Amino acid sequence: MEMVCIVCPNSCRMTVERTDEKVTVVGNKCKRGESFAVNELTNPMRSVTTCVKTTVVGYPVVSVKTDGEIPKSKIFEFMSLCDGIVIDKPLPIGSVLVDDLFGTGVKLVTTTEMEDTNE
Amino acid sequence: MKYDTVVIGGGPAGLAAAIKASDSGASVLLIEREARLGGILKQCVHDGFGVVRFGEKLSGPEYADRFIKELKRTNVQVSLLSFVTRTQKSQNGYEITYVCRDGVKTVDCRSVVLATGCRERTRNGICVHGDRCAGVYTAGAAQNLVNVLGVMPGKRVVVLGSGDIGLIMARRLTLEGAKVAGVYEAKSVPSGLTRNIHQCLKDFDIPLYLSKTVTRVFGTSRLERVEISDVDEKMHPIAGTEQLVDCDCLVLAVGLIPENEIAREMSVPLDPKTKGAYVDQNCQTKEDGIYACGNALHVNDLVDYVSESGETAGVHSAGPVCKRDLKPIKTDGKLLYVVPQMLDVNSDVSKVVMYFRASEELSAQKLTVSAGGQTIFTKTYNKLLPPEMERIVVDFGKATTDGITVRLEDK
Numbered sequence: 001m002e003m004v005c006i007v008c009p010n011s012c013r014m015t016v017e018r019t020d021e022k023v024t025v026v027g028n029k030c031k032r033g034e035s036f037a038v039n040e041l042t043n044p045m046r047s048v049t050t051c052v053k054t055t056v057v058g059y060p061v062v063s064v065k066t067d068g069e070i071p072k073s074k075i076f077e078f079m080s081l082c083d084g085i086v087i088d089k090p091l092p093i094g095s096v097l098v099d100d101l102f103g104t105g106v107k108l109v110t111t112t113e114m115e116d117t118n119e
Numbered sequence: 120m121k122y123d124t125v126v127i128g129g130g131p132a133g134l135a136a137a138i139k140a141s142d143s144g145a146s147v148l149l150i151e152r153e154a155r156l157g158g159i160l161k162q163c164v165h166d167g168f169g170v171v172r173f174g175e176k177l178s179g180p181e182y183a184d185r186f187i188k189e190l191k192r193t194n195v196q197v198s199l200l201s202f203v204t205r206t207q208k209s210q211n212g213y214e215i216t217y218v219c220r221d222g223v224k225t226v227d228c229r230s231v232v233l234a235t236g237c238r239e240r241t242r243n244g245i246c247v248h249g250d251r252c253a254g255v256y257t258a259g260a261a262q263n264l265v266n267v268l269g270v271m272p273g274k275r276v277v278v279l280g281s282g283d284i285g286l287i288m289a290r291r292l293t294l295e296g297a298k299v300a301g302v303y304e305a306k307s308v309p310s311g312l313t314r315n316i317h318q319c320l321k322d323f324d325i326p327l328y329l330s331k332t333v334t335r336v337f338g339t340s341r342l343e344r345v346e347i348s349d350v351d352e353k354m355h356p357i358a359g360t361e362q363l364v365d366c367d368c369l370v371l372a373v374g375l376i377p378e379n380e381i382a383r384e385m386s387v388p389l390d391p392k393t394k395g396a397y398v399d400q401n402c403q404t405k406e407d408g409i410y411a412c413g414n415a416l417h418v419n420d421l422v423d424y425v426s427e428s429g430e431t432a433g434v435h436s437a438g439p440v441c442k443r444d445l446k447p448i449k450t451d452g453k454l455l456y457v458v459p460q461m462l463d464v465n466s467d468v469s470k471v472v473m474y475f476r477a478s479e480e481l482s483a484q485k486l487t488v489s490a491g492g493q494t495i496f497t498k499t500y501n502k503l504l505p506p507e508m509e510r511i512v513v514d515f516g517k518a519t520t521d522g523i524t525v526r527l528e529d530k
Contacts, residue, residue: 004316050294093180111181112161112184
C-alpha cells in the first residue's frame, strides 16, 4: 500500500507491504519512515496540540500539547479530557497538567508562559 | 528619548532583530501593538516550528517563548500596546511617533527595523460576492478566536484554500467539535505540504476538493450557505457548475501580503514581486538606516528563516550608517523572486544568504548565480515548488560584482 510519512516536512511517499509478520518499506529517505510505517500498520500514534480553559485574567484558554505521541484512536477521548480541565492560576510554560495519558507515560503540558498581570 | 535602533513589531522577526541589535551594542526600543510579544506565533498552537533552528518540533508559543526569554536578558526597552502613527526623517536619522498607554510619544533613532509581518487576503481581495453576513473569517481570525480567545467561529465550516494554514485550521476546528464540510482549492494541486494533507485531512476524513472555489455567500444575518463553482485552468469560475453547500462559517486561507504601510510612508521602494522592500544582503532597504525583515520583507514558509532575516537586520542596524555601493541582483528564467535584490559591495559579500522561489512547479532545474560574466555558484534541484522557499549561501568574495544575475533553467 501507499503511505505518506508525516514525521518531517519531507513527506516521503512510501510503498509499504505486509507479509505475515514482516513489513517492508520502500521510498523512505530515513529510517524514521520505516518505524512510522510499522507503527501506522499496527498502532498509529499522533502528538496532539490543543488549548484548555483557564480562569486567569487575560487567558481565556492556554495552549497545551502531548509531550509525546498518543494512540490515534484516542484523539477524541483526549479532547474530551482536555475539555474538563480548568487552570485556575498562572502557570509557567511546560507545566504538567496530566501525568500519564492513557497509560502511555506521555504527559499533557502547557506551551504558553502565563504571565501574572493585574489588568 | 533617543535610541540607536527602533524595531517596529514584536513577532519572530522583531524579537530576533531586537536581541541581535542589543547584543551588538545598540540601545534598542521594541514597539509592539499587542499586549504580549510573539506576534502570530501566539495563536499557532500546532507544532512543527523550529526544526531548522533548534532541531526539534516546537509549537508556535514555545518557539516565541525562547526568544522572549532571550530578550529579557538584554537591555531592550519594550513598549507594548503601542501603535506607530508617524515616521519621518530627522537630522540624524528618524523620528518615530507612537501612541501608547502613556499617551503620544516621539523618539529619535539612527536606524529603524521594519518587522511588521504580513496581512491575510480577505473576502474582498478574492472577490467573493453575496450577502454581508456574519460568519466569514480569514484563517488567522478564526485561529485567534479558537486558540487565544477560546471561542468557536462556527459549527459547520467550509475552508477555502489548501495551504498549510487552511489545512491546519480544518483539523483544529474538527478537533474542537466543528464539522468541516470540506477544504476547497482553486488550483488543481493542493498548496500545502503532503504531510499536512495526511495528518490534517485524511486522519479526520475531511474531504479535499480541487479546482473549485467559493463564488458567493448567502445568509440574512449569519452565513447559511456558500456557492461553490468549478474553475478552469486560469482559475476562472465556470458558469453552470454552481452547487450550494450549507455552512455557518467560511474560513478563508487564501494568501498573505507583507504589511508595509510604514515603509510606504517613509518612501521605501517596494518590490512588486515580493510586495516587500528592496533590500541588500544586510536587509537594509534603499533608504539608508531603514531595515526590513521577516514576513514584512517577503512571505516565508518557515519561521526559522523569519528569525534569520530578523537577526541580519538587527546586527547591521546596530552599526553606524555607512556609505553603500549598491549593485542590482537581476533574475532570469523561471524565478518568482529573489531576496536580496541588491548587493552592497562596500560591506561583507562573502556569505550572502539568498532566498528564492520558483515561478511554477518545476523538475530538474539548475540555479546559477553569475557576476561579471563569471559563474560563481550553481546548484541543481530535482523538484521546485512555488510554495517552498529555497535558501542558498553565496560567496561573492572574489568576483567582480557588476552584472549580478540569478538564473533558473532546465538542467
